[in-house]
Amino acid sequence: MATHDIVVIGASAGGVEAISALVAELPRDLRAAIFVVLHLSRGRSVLPEILSRAGPLPAVHPPDGEPLQYGRIYVAPPDHHITLEPDRVRIVHGPTENGVRPALDPLFRSAARVYGSRVIGVVLTGSLDDGTAGLAAVKEAGGVTVVQDPEEAFAPSMPRSAMDFVRVDHILPLREIAVLIRNLTREEAGRADVRATGPHLRPLESDQAEPKIALQHSDRPGEVSVFTCPECHGTLWEVDEGGILRFRCRVGHAYSAESMLAAHTDSVDRALWAALRALEERAALTRKLSERARKRQHHWVARAFGERAKAAADHATVVRDLLSQRTSTHIVPDHSDELEAPKPAVVLPEFEDEKDVTR
Numbered sequence: 001m002a003t004h005d006i007v008v009i010g011a012s013a014g015g016v017e018a019i020s021a022l023v024a025e026l027p028r029d030l031r032a033a034i035f036v037v038l039h040l041s042r043g044r045s046v047l048p049e050i051l052s053r054a055g056p057l058p059a060v061h062p063p064d065g066e067p068l069q070y071g072r073i074y075v076a077p078p079d080h081h082i083t084l085e086p087d088r089v090r091i092v093h094g095p096t097e098n099g100v101r102p103a104l105d106p107l108f109r110s111a112a113r114v115y116g117s118r119v120i121g122v123v124l125t126g127s128l129d130d131g132t133a134g135l136a137a138v139k140e141a142g143g144v145t146v147v148q149d150p151e152e153a154f155a156p157s158m159p160r161s162a163m164d165f166v167r168v169d170h171i172l173p174l175r176e177i178a179v180l181i182r183n184l185t186r187e188e189a190g191r192a193d194v195r196a197t198g199p200h201l202r203p204l205e206s207d208q209a210e211p212k213i214a215l216q217h218s219d220r221p222g223e224v225s226v227f228t229c230p231e232c233h234g235t236l237w238e239v240d241e242g243g244i245l246r247f248r249c250r251v252g253h254a255y256s257a258e259s260m261l262a263a264h265t266d267s268v269d270r271a272l273w274a275a276l277r278a279l280e281e282r283a284a285l286t287r288k289l290s291e292r293a294r295k296r297q298h299h300w301v302a303r304a305f306g307e308r309a310k311a312a313a314d315h316a317t318v319v320r321d322l323l324s325q326r327t328s329t330h331i332v333p334d335h336s337d338e339l340e341a342p343k344p345a346v347v348l349p350e351f352e353d354e355k356d357v358t359r
Contacts, residue, residue: 014154
């Protein structure tokens with residue numbers, strides 16, 4: 001009898017406390033394997049140590065290809081996606097998805113594709129909308145979909161996005177999610193017709209250990225978009241998957257609508273800072289040339305360079321004012337930095353949370 005024995009959990013900002021509180025309530029004899037994605041920046045992560053201390057189940061960064069075991073928590077390592085194949089874990093350094101690696105969607109999508117109705121998908125606190133398309137895949141495959149109550153979440157955007165686009169089975173506070181998981185692992189999973197060609201179940205390069213560039217027309221998801229990939233600047237294909245707008249480039253970078261907007265916002269900011277730097281350098285250089293011409297009694301040359309310097313300085317002021325306005329009004333997406341090792345004197349659940357960084 002197949003039960004709900006594959007649990008995939010994802011979070012971003014505020015996720016260390018949320019995931020730790022959830023796993024603390026799970027029993028030592030849980031007949032399920034737990035898979036966790038927390039948005040991390042590159043570097044060392046001590047999330048497995050934190051989760052191992054938080055509850056009775058051991059947590060690890062698994063090596064690629066490790067067999068699945070019940071009563072174990074598999075945590076995605078920094079700068080790698082974690083995905084599932086039959087009876088084993090894959091650790092994949094594939095293209096970023098939604099601007100992050102690890103991302104929730106590749107894990108959720110691969111779990112749904114392989115294990116169907118046996119999957120329990122859980123989206124916890126976080127900003128933007130990573131996990132929405134993945135949770136839709138779990139739902140499409142007949143699995144159980146769960147989100148943290150947004151009123152309780154540190155950052156409610158990810159749970160709310162999932163609720164907006166997926167008919168979520170359960171909206172619960174953390175403690176009740178743990179109780180639900182315990183109960184579901186004792187129940188028989190229903191049968192479901194899992195079709196790998198379904199809109200949310202199709203694999204992307206971030207799901208696969210050996211990514212392939214999409215060259216054939218049949219491989220291209222959706223229609224060619226007028227937008228370009230924020231990361232590699234390649235052509236994007238655009239597809240509406242059950243109301244969830246998605247973008248994907250030739251080499252596998254994939255974006256939801258919100259993550260696409262956030263990535264382009266970052267691109268605009270970088271372009272403005274580069275423009276400001278270039279204008280200020282131009283103003284400084286032309287002032288220097290104007291002064292040199294003046295010392296040589298080349299007054300008309302000095303005047304021409306002086307006018308160029310003033311124009312560049314005026315343009316730089318405009319760009320600087322625009323950047324100042326953007327800084328005061330722009331909402332920075334919450335994105336967890338690498339975790340710091342907990343101090344020896346700290347006793348759970350009073351551990352350190354992740355730090356927020358800008359993308």
